[in-house]
Amino acid sequence: MATDKTNLQLVVNGILNENPIFRLVLSMCPAVGISTTVMNGFMLGIAVLFVQVCSSCTIALFKNVIHPRIRIPTYTLTIATWVTVIDMVLAAYLPEAYAKMGIFIKLIVAFAIITMRLEMFACKESVNASFWDGIGMGLGFMFGMMALGFVRELLGMGTLLGYDVLGFKPLLFFVLPFAGFFCVGLMMAFFNYIEIVYKRAKRA
Amino acid sequence: MKNIFTIIFRLTVACLLAGLVMGTAFVLTNKAKKNNLHVNEQKVMLSLLGYSAKNPAPEAVAMHEVYRYLVGEGESLTMGYLLPLQDGTFDFVTIDLEGGFLARNPVDISAEKAVDAGERNQAIVAAIGADKPVRYADQTIVVTNGGKRMAYLLPGRFPGFKTFITAMLAVDQNFSILGLEIMEHEEDPGLGGEIVQNYFKNQFKGKPLETVKKLDVVKMPLPEEYLKGLEAEKNGLSAEEVTRIQEQYKESDIYALTGATISSRSVTNGVKGMVKKFAYRLAILDRVLDEQHIAVPF
Numbered sequence: 001m002a003t004d005k006t007n008l009q010l011v012v013n014g015i016l017n018e019n020p021i022f023r024l025v026l027s028m029c030p031a032v033g034i035s036t037t038v039m040n041g042f043m044l045g046i047a048v049l050f051v052q053v054c055s056s057c058t059i060a061l062f063k064n065v066i067h068p069r070i071r072i073p074t075y076t077l078t079i080a081t082w083v084t085v086i087d088m089v090l091a092a093y094l095p096e097a098y099a100k101m102g103i104f105i106k107l108i109v110a111f112a113i114i115t116m117r118l119e120m121f122a123c124k125e126s127v128n129a130s131f132w133d134g135i136g137m138g139l140g141f142m143f144g145m146m147a148l149g150f151v152r153e154l155l156g157m158g159t160l161l162g163y164d165v166l167g168f169k170p171l172l173f174f175v176l177p178f179a180g181f182f183c184v185g186l187m188m189a190f191f192n193y194i195e196i197v198y199k200r201a202k203r204a
Numbered sequence: 205m206k207n208i209f210t211i212i213f214r215l216t217v218a219c220l221l222a223g224l225v226m227g228t229a230f231v232l233t234n235k236a237k238k239n240n241l242h243v244n245e246q247k248v249m250l251s252l253l254g255y256s257a258k259n260p261a262p263e264a265v266a267m268h269e270v271y272r273y274l275v276g277e278g279e280s281l282t283m284g285y286l287l288p289l290q291d292g293t294f295d296f297v298t299i300d301l302e303g304g305f306l307a308r309n310p311v312d313i314s315a316e317k318a319v320d321a322g323e324r325n326q327a328i329v330a331a332i333g334a335d336k337p338v339r340y341a342d343q344t345i346v347v348t349n350g351g352k353r354m355a356y357l358l359p360g361r362f363p364g365f366k367t368f369i370t371a372m373l374a375v376d377q378n379f380s381i382l383g384l385e386i387m388e389h390e391e392d393p394g395l396g397g398e399i400v401q402n403y404f405k406n407q408f409k410g411k412p413l414e415t416v417k418k419l420d421v422v423k424m425p426l427p428e429e430y431l432k433g434l435e436a437e438k439n440g441l442s443a444e445e446v447t448r449i450q451e452q453y454k455e456s457d458i459y460a461l462t463g464a465t466i467s468s469r470s471v472t473n474g475v476k477g478m479v480k481k482f483a484y485r486l487a488i489l490d491r492v493l494d495e496q497h498i499a500v501p502f
Contacts, residue, residue: 001237004211033392033394034394036394037394064380065214066214066218066341067210067211067214069211069212070214070215073215073216073218073451074218077219077222078222079219080222081222081225081226084229085225085226085229088226088229088230088234089229091237091240092232092233092234092235092236092237093233093236093237095240095244100406103390103397106390137383157372175394175462176449177395177463191331
């Protein structure tokens, strides 16, 4: 049951049609907990992108030898392995980036989006398709996190990427953890609205 | 039945493969990581003392590492210090819990090897006899300038919100805090993770021993002026102004991080414990050194 989408369509699919945060509503913990600044969103996005691509390719490569009854433990093992490897490589060769990202990377083991992508896509598709799907999902996640971070950082702290742009703090409420839910909900509604408008325009 | 074996076999192979990948990555990266940690530690130590690339430490500044051990002596517990001597050799001095001098054994180890925990333990066991259990407790770095004591660097570890926080603390001869640096932590990003920020860790700077002894956490917003002083680098304040603000707030408690009172309290209590215990132990060690005429380079 190979996918009939082209590589580009797979990437766009991950960013728009099946955006992990706004469409699939997966990995809500990091989306709510960590998306307080644009930079946090970007860092976690990069880390997820790496792990997603590596895990997807691994599972797609070994899909025929993974026993269907024990696929979930195998997925978890694969993800944990890649997270650990990336953690060690970054700590050794990019200590500066690791100092900023290290704390996020370890969190990725438990992300729903990665396991779900392995289960829904990588275990049925070719390595090539899984690679591009992984890229799409990673970018989609990064986009979602950065969009949330943008809104929350701007409204909560009045800054963007650490630079003071507003000069005051409009609503401190937005930086607090529970505001993440409001933010995700509002942005989801916003994106749905855009989609409705777009479809209506297309029909007319 | 056949399924059981296939499942066991395939999962085992998967685990072995994963282990192989992680093991290889570990072997390939461990040396570089250790080196990074060491370089980072050195940099942190110097920056806590106020030195940087622009303002390097003078030649006369030297660091002497003192390792503290717990030694089982029959039923009771005693404390052992591995001390560098003036002639470059090492002595292991044991002191009982009341502060009385017990024994002094020369340890056959070189300064380079003393850095390695394994080598150090071996040499100490060889010096005092294998029948006494020895456990490493902590280390202190005595910083001297031209032979006179200038400051103490205390690497420490205390419980945080979820796991341990590793920190490095610098105190001067009177045990006033010179600076605090968080080396490793796993607090929540954005909440407890803020303990690494200047506006939190710089609050400890300049607090004298009397204040530290009864240091507490208050859940109040940071005063505007104090915040500016704590983030002096960002705000470009002059050194005099920073000292003035530090002086003004030197007796205040620690202002807790928003949404992370537990982390704030953990760090505060950790620092408090480190300074208090160190001041107490150093007094005992100094008295023993003095009574026994042990010639140390600090």
